[in-house]
Amino acid sequence: MQAADRRVEKKTKHEPWRDPHADAYVRIENVTKRFGDFVAVNNVSLKIYKGEIFCLLGGSGCGKSTLLRMLAGFEAPTSGSIFIDGQDMAAVPPYERPVNMMFQSYALFPHMTVEKNIAFGLEQEKGLSRNDIATRVTDILEIVKLGQFAARRPHQLSGGQRQRVALARALVKRPKLLLLDEPLGALDKKLREATQFELINIQDQLGVTFMVVTHDQEEAMTLASRIGVMNRGEIVQIGTPTEIYEFPMTKFVADFIGSVNMFEGQLIEDLPDRARIKSDELGGVIYIDHGISSAPGAMVWAAVRPEKINILRQPPADTSENCVKGVVKEIAYMGDVSIYLVKIETGKTIRVTLPNVERLSDDERILWDETVWLTWHGSSPVVVTQ
Amino acid sequence: MKPVGARTVGTREQLGRLGPLWMFFFRYGPPRWSEYVLQNWSGQRLVIAIPYLWLLIFFLIPFLIVLKISFAEFLPLGRPPYAPVFQWVEEGAVQIKLWVTSFAFLMSEPLYVSSYVYSLKIALVSTIFCLLLGYPMAYAIARSSPTMRNLFLMLVILPFWTSFLLRVYAWIGLLKNDGVINNVLQFLGIIEEPLVMMNTSFAVYIGIVYSYLPFMILPLYSNLEKHDLTLLEAAQDLGAGPIKSFLRVTLPLSFPGIMAGSLLVFIPVVGEYVIPSLLGSKDETMIATLLWTEFYNNRNWPNASAVAIAMLLVLVVPIMIFQHFQNKELEAGRR
Ligand SMILES: Nc1ncnc2c1ncn2[C@@H]1O[C@H](COP(=O)(O)OP(=O)(O)OP(=O)(O)O)[C@@H](O)[C@H]1O
Ligand SMILES: [Mg+2]
Numbered sequence: 001m002q003a004a005d006r007r008v009e010k011k012t013k014h015e016p017w018r019d020p021h022a023d024a025y026v027r028i029e030n031v032t033k034r035f036g037d038f039v040a041v042n043n044v045s046l047k048i049y050k051g052e053i054f055c056l057l058g059g060s061g062c063g064k065s066t067l068l069r070m071l072a073g074f075e076a077p078t079s080g081s082i083f084i085d086g087q088d089m090a091a092v093p094p095y096e097r098p099v100n101m102m103f104q105s106y107a108l109f110p111h112m113t114v115e116k117n118i119a120f121g122l123e124q125e126k127g128l129s130r131n132d133i134a135t136r137v138t139d140i141l142e143i144v145k146l147g148q149f150a151a152r153r154p155h156q157l158s159g160g161q162r163q164r165v166a167l168a169r170a171l172v173k174r175p176k177l178l179l180l181d182e183p184l185g186a187l188d189k190k191l192r193e194a195t196q197f198e199l200i201n202i203q204d205q206l207g208v209t210f211m212v213v214t215h216d217q218e219e220a221m222t223l224a225s226r227i228g229v230m231n232r233g234e235i236v237q238i239g240t241p242t243e244i245y246e247f248p249m250t251k252f253v254a255d256f257i258g259s260v261n262m263f264e265g266q267l268i269e270d271l272p273d274r275a276r277i278k279s280d281e282l283g284g285v286i287y288i289d290h291g292i293s294s295a296p297g298a299m300v301w302a303a304v305r306p307e308k309i310n311i312l313r314q315p316p317a318d319t320s321e322n323c324v325k326g327v328v329k330e331i332a333y334m335g336d337v338s339i340y341l342v343k344i345e346t347g348k349t350i351r352v353t354l355p356n357v358e359r360l361s362d363d364e365r366i367l368w369d370e371t372v373w374l375t376w377h378g379s380s381p382v383v384v385t386q
Numbered sequence: 387m388k389p390v391g392a393r394t395v396g397t398r399e400q401l402g403r404l405g406p407l408w409m410f411f412f413r414y415g416p417p418r419w420s421e422y423v424l425q426n427w428s429g430q431r432l433v434i435a436i437p438y439l440w441l442l443i444f445f446l447i448p449f450l451i452v453l454k455i456s457f458a459e460f461l462p463l464g465r466p467p468y469a470p471v472f473q474w475v476e477e478g479a480v481q482i483k484l485w486v487t488s489f490a491f492l493m494s495e496p497l498y499v500s501s502y503v504y505s506l507k508i509a510l511v512s513t514i515f516c517l518l519l520g521y522p523m524a525y526a527i528a529r530s531s532p533t534m535r536n537l538f539l540m541l542v543i544l545p546f547w548t549s550f551l552l553r554v555y556a557w558i559g560l561l562k563n564d565g566v567i568n569n570v571l572q573f574l575g576i577i578e579e580p581l582v583m584m585n586t587s588f589a590v591y592i593g594i595v596y597s598y599l600p601f602m603i604l605p606l607y608s609n610l611e612k613h614d615l616t617l618l619e620a621a622q623d624l625g626a627g628p629i630k631s632f633l634r635v636t637l638p639l640s641f642p643g644i645m646a647g648s649l650l651v652f653i654p655v656v657g658e659y660v661i662p663s664l665l666g667s668k669d670e671t672m673i674a675t676l677l678w679t680e681f682y683n684n685r686n687w688p689n690a691s692a693v694a695i696a697m698l699l700v701l702v703v704p705i706m707i708f709q710h711f712q713n714k715e716l717e718a719g720r721r
Binding site: 072073074093094095099100101103105107108109110111120121124125169173 | 614616617619620621622623624625626627630631634635638639
């Protein structure tokens with residue numbers, strides 16, 4: 001991970017994955033799952049450490065749920081092995097794994113009330129008295145704000161309420177490893193954020209290790225200590241949210257996380273402290289303030305995030321590098337930021353976002369069809385080779 | 387019947403699918419009537435009315451006739467063999483004579499009481515056996531692959547293609563003293579003397595369980611097949627082993643199916659006639675056999691009617707339970 005080495009980051013948080021001697025709580029080794037000819041999960045290796053919130057991020061059908069279901073024990077890997085707490089899980093049935101899962105379809109028991117649904121898992125544990133169960137159910141209902149619905153059946157609840165019951169049912173067992181399959185998809189933004197922080201709180205309090213599946217990258221960014229990005233059954237990159245966002249390793253990751261402007265080009269200079277890419281797509285040269293260590297002359301992609309690009313109304317002093325002229329074709333006001341779509345001379349459209357820091361009067365504002373110059377700093381582009 | 391042109395009938399859409407029929411009725415039907423019907427009945431109600439009419443004509447009215455006969459006086463040499471209940475006397479008055487002797491006879495005669503008890507016992511025990519045999523079969527069918535499932539269902543339904551009577555006769559060939567089962571067992575040297583199976587309750591149970599098993603399997607299957615299998619995964623995930631998950635999730639969710647199947651077996655078995663008269667003993671009679679004797683041998687219509695009415699009363703409770711669970715099942719299906 002060349003990117004991480006360069007980073008100067010305060011290491012206030014516990015980051016066991018940086019320590020080569022740390023013991024992983026969950027070890028997934030070369031796991032492959034085939035359904036007939038179809039490869040749903042392809043040779044995935046992963047280590048998840050105690051107390052982590054690990055987010056699996058990826059498009060629909062990329063194998064996230066399948067991976068989770070293998071951890072819970074509902075699918076057996078075609079090859080490879082899974083260790084939880086050092087124990088090989090191959091022969092351990094789901095009901096004996098120290099794992100709880102929140103199902104994507106919730107899987108609430110329709111013949112039981114909310115309360116009974118949540119108590120079900122506790123009733124399977126030995127040595128819990130009725131009173132203990134009752135208090136734990138009440139507590140968790142409080143957390144997910146469903147106290148007044150305790151006596152209802154699942155079909156009498158809204159989608160979001162059902163989702164919270166499912167979450168509560170998995171949480172109440174206080175498992176060592178909690179698998180959440182799209183835990184917050186059906187909640188509104190406010191409730192989702194509240195629940196996200198609640199999850200982080202629970203994680204702090206109980207020391208549960210979370211593995212969360214989502215295709216909402218914002219959610220992954222908020223929750224995760226690390227993110228694993230999946231594509232077509234493979235893990236393409238694992239890293240902290242910042243690493244994934246700032247230093248994507250492949251075109252897919254750069255594209256998948258947030259929006260990005262991608263320029264294909266040829267590496268014309270590659271030294272330890274700088275590199276240059278000549279891009280026909282951009283119609284100019286991209287300067288990068290660090291080395292790429294790739295074969296000279298190779299075709300690479302430079303990815304520049306929209307918020308890292310400046311818009312100027314006058315041409316800058318040096319227009320030879322990291323600068324392109326264009327015409328504003330579209331402006332979208334998003335409240336906190338505005339998005340500008342600028343068409344450059346090669347015909348490519350570049351996306352730029354600017355924060356709306358102050359209210360501008362009409363003549364200060366950049367307008368449609370205005371000619372502008374786009375520039376960015378040499379540290380902004382991320383070069384990916386695949 | 388003259389056509390009345392000035393009245394408006396409503397547009398085609400308003401009238402729905404029965405539109406042309408309505409049009410015809412409205413044009414050529416009696417004027418007041420057709421207007422009343424049009425204003426107060428919707429097409430939907432008319433459609434619902436058809437089965438009600440059917441039940442009225444072919445169920446309620448015959449039932450009332452039987453009820454009436456059960457309260458009539460028995461005239462052994464009469465034709466019909468009972469006295470009229472309602473009779474016109476002079477001065478334009480109707481005389482009603484209700485005889486409760488038939489019902490009193492039912493209660494006092496131990497033969498009747500014991501055959502009611504015997505019928506209920508047979509029905510209960512065979513329902514339990516059907517359930518014990520049918521549940522695992524229905525479960526296995528519901529959990530097998532779609533192609534196997536169709537094959538199994540075919541096998542369950544297949545016996546219906548041969549006559550019910552023939553299948554019961556076939557059991558005689560199997561069960562009698564020199565029948566297939568006894569011959570095989572004797573040939574293998576397992577038994578010396580033939581087992582007496584024919585004309586016993588055992589044979590009746592065999593015949594009933596065999597004949598009614600599909601009625602248990604099919605409703606159970608249709609219930610079990612609808613189960614969401616992720617619920618079982620959820621139960622296992624929460625720490626319940628296979629047996630616990632079955633008891634706490636599958637079994638309660640299949641309860642409507644169990645009730646439907648059980649009552650579908652129980653209700654007709656109480657009134658079963660063919661199987662006990664072909665396979666059963668002559669000493670222990672089921673209620674339907676008794677009814678037959680009363681009606682054809684003794685020609686005592688009032689008594690026979692009273693037997694039928696009493697049987698109906700015995701069955702009303704389970705029928706109502708059946709209705710209740712069927713409604714529940716429908717509701718569950720809608721969700
Ligand atoms: N039992 C199965 N048999 C055959 N194919 C399956 C089975 N289960 C999943 N798949 C396939 O495996 C792939 C991965 O499925 P999975 O459910 O893991 O996707 P996912 O990443 O969770 O997607 P989503 O975000 O939509 O939930 C899909 O293409 C799916 O069609
Ligand atoms: Mg999924």
